[in-house]
Amino acid sequence: MSFVDSFNPDIILMENADIAARMMFEKCREYGINFTLSRGKFRFLKESSYYSYGAVKHRRSALITEGKILIDTASFAFREYGLKGILFTSRLTGLSANLTSRFTPRTLISSYEVYEALRRGIAVPFRKRDAEKPRRIEELRRNDKGGLILQPEPGVYENVSQIDFTSMYPAIIVKYNLSPESIGNGRKGFLSTILEPLLELRIKTKRMKKTNPEVAGIDSALKWMLVTCFGYTGFKNAKFGSISVHERITGIGREILLESIRIAEESGTEVIHAMVDSVFVRNSNGDLKERIERETGLLAEEGQVPLGCFPAEKGWIWKCCPLLRPVESGEMKLRGVMARRRDTPEFIRRAQMEMFYLLRNARTLNELAELESDLKGIYRRYMLAMKYADPEWFFIRKRISRTSYSKNSLEASAVRELKKLGVKLFPGMEIEYVVVDFKRKLVSIRNPETVDFEYYRKLLEKAYEEVSFAVRNALSSL
Numbered sequence: 001m002s003f004v005d006s007f008n009p010d011i012i013l014m015e016n017a018d019i020a021a022r023m024m025f026e027k028c029r030e031y032g033i034n035f036t037l038s039r040g041k042f043r044f045l046k047e048s049s050y051y052s053y054g055a056v057k058h059r060r061s062a063l064i065t066e067g068k069i070l071i072d073t074a075s076f077a078f079r080e081y082g083l084k085g086i087l088f089t090s091r092l093t094g095l096s097a098n099l100t101s102r103f104t105p106r107t108l109i110s111s112y113e114v115y116e117a118l119r120r121g122i123a124v125p126f127r128k129r130d131a132e133k134p135r136r137i138e139e140l141r142r143n144d145k146g147g148l149i150l151q152p153e154p155g156v157y158e159n160v161s162q163i164d165f166t167s168m169y170p171a172i173i174v175k176y177n178l179s180p181e182s183i184g185n186g187r188k189g190f191l192s193t194i195l196e197p198l199l200e201l202r203i204k205t206k207r208m209k210k211t212n213p214e215v216a217g218i219d220s221a222l223k224w225m226l227v228t229c230f231g232y233t234g235f236k237n238a239k240f241g242s243i244s245v246h247e248r249i250t251g252i253g254r255e256i257l258l259e260s261i262r263i264a265e266e267s268g269t270e271v272i273h274a275m276v277d278s279v280f281v282r283n284s285n286g287d288l289k290e291r292i293e294r295e296t297g298l299l300a301e302e303g304q305v306p307l308g309c310f311p312a313e314k315g316w317i318w319k320c321c322p323l324l325r326p327v328e329s330g331e332m333k334l335r336g337v338m339a340r341r342r343d344t345p346e347f348i349r350r351a352q353m354e355m356f357y358l359l360r361n362a363r364t365l366n367e368l369a370e371l372e373s374d375l376k377g378i379y380r381r382y383m384l385a386m387k388y389a390d391p392e393w394f395f396i397r398k399r400i401s402r403t404s405y406s407k408n409s410l411e412a413s414a415v416r417e418l419k420k421l422g423v424k425l426f427p428g429m430e431i432e433y434v435v436v437d438f439k440r441k442l443v444s445i446r447n448p449e450t451v452d453f454e455y456y457r458k459l460l461e462k463a464y465e466e467v468s469f470a471v472r473n474a475l476s477s478l
Contacts, residue, residue, distance in 0.1 A: 001028065001036050010068060011097075012037070013083070017072035018062040018102075025063060041066035045102060049427040056401045058428030062102050069097045077101045080224060085217030089225070092198075105224040106232055112225065113240050116194045125239055132236065132243045143247040147276035148254040150261075152310040156473045157272055158365060160308035161284040163260065163292060166206065166299040167223070168277035169230035170199050172252050173245075175297060180242035191240055195229060202226055203299065253277065260292045267291065273310060280308065306363040309470040311336075332360050338463045345456065347393040351382040352463040359470060368474040375471055379464040386456060391448040394456060395432045402427055410435060413443045421445075 001024075004012070014020055021037060022044075028035040035042075047061040063070070071078055077086055078101060090100040093111040100108065117124050165171070172178065174196045179189025205219035232238050234246030253276065260279050264271050269288055273280035281288065289302040338344045339352040355378050362368040398411055403425045405412035414433035418425060425431075433443040438455040 021063040081220035082217035085221035105228040150274040152273035
């Protein structure tokens with residue numbers, strides 16, 4: 001408290017602030033110390049569990065200060081768009097920076113809609129009551145199809161181009177004037193009106209951040225709000241949502257993607273993959289992006305890739321290219337592999353990333369095939385080093401969907417161990433554990449003395465298989 005008083009800052013950035021500030025408050029009350037982290041007033045944001053995009057998530061309790069901005073640097077908002085993005089979003093939504101840094105993008109886009117409605121004198125329903133009505137299966141089959149995905153033939157491809165539409169669904173809302181009250185009558189819709197300036201600004205910041213890194217946080221905040229605005233139109237409690245608008249957006253999106261595929265094929269370009277708002281082609285003729293933009297009316301970006309790898313393993317093939325290397329940056333674009341998963345142990349993640357770094361210099365199938373022995377060398381080295389590694393590198397992070405289990409599992413064992421320590425658990429919380437004995441489902445949640453090396457060797461083997469697919473495929477193609 002003395003340290004805070006000596007500087008009297010307006011903004012405090014603190015790692016795990018939502019946990020630490022609560023502990024500081026409890027200790028101050030216990031020892032009779034004046035709690036000066038806030039300028040006199042504060043309140044607690046209740047913890048809650050909620051369902052979002054097929055998963056149960058949890059928002060933990062937070063101490064909300066009055067007169068100071070206290071931001072948890074471990075939060076999603078700070079990780080994704082930083083302090084400048086949080087302050088920018090606070091101005092957009094009319095929420096305090098404290099709340100903005102703790103709310104999900106869905107809550108932020110909802111707050112922005114309400115703020116704009118009130119500013120324009122539009123009545124906002126206190127509680128939405130027009131939930132979706134029962135419909136016949138024929139109507140659902142006709143209208144509720146979602147985004148279009150064309151599965152690629154598994155393999156490694158040379159000279160790949162990715163044409164990606166810029167904020168496709170928000171752009172569709174604006175271009176086609178989609179809003180619950182505008183469908184069928186042609187009048188200017190509220191949703192398209194308020195999203196138009198956000199979309200225009202996103203197009204600018206996306207371009208500006210390439211030369212001005214300070215804009216990156218604002219660009220990221222706009223990206224998340226625009227991404228969420230589409231899903232929010234289909235949310236049953238959305239104040240300005242409508243399932244008919246949601247279905248209309250995806251329907252137009254499918255037509256635009258099919259039109260882009262037609263344009264590519266008519267120009268003699270091979271289409272190898274398409275997914276919702278992206279088209280992957282081989283040997284593009286150079287002006288394909290401009291033709292697609294001109295005929296669809298939507299902006300797009302094109303990335304050139306010397307080698308693109310589409311794996312064969314079911315379950316992550318649809319997540320597009322697990323191995324892409326843009327010419328201009330030399331960076332890889334990874335999707336769907338173990339190194340990208342949050343539950344992958346650090347030891348396995350490091351091993352797979354070293355394997356990928358080996359492959360990123362390959363620009364042809366020949367160069368990729370020549371790396372087979374070096375790739376095996378990395379795999380064997382990590383396999384031998386596993387027994388000497390720090391046990392802390394084997395922690396697995398999982399988000400639990402419940403707090404009680406009827407069957408024995410690794411998550412169930414971890415939950416039981418945490419309950420023994422008096423930890424209060426909620427659905428959607430993330431827990432960590434090390435597998436001690438997989439067969440008996442024994443785990444350690446802190447200070448592990450040993451690990452089940454056989455279990456982790458299988459994870460390492462799977463990580464190796466994901467990477468070696470590209471090399472094996474290159475060898476078979478030669």
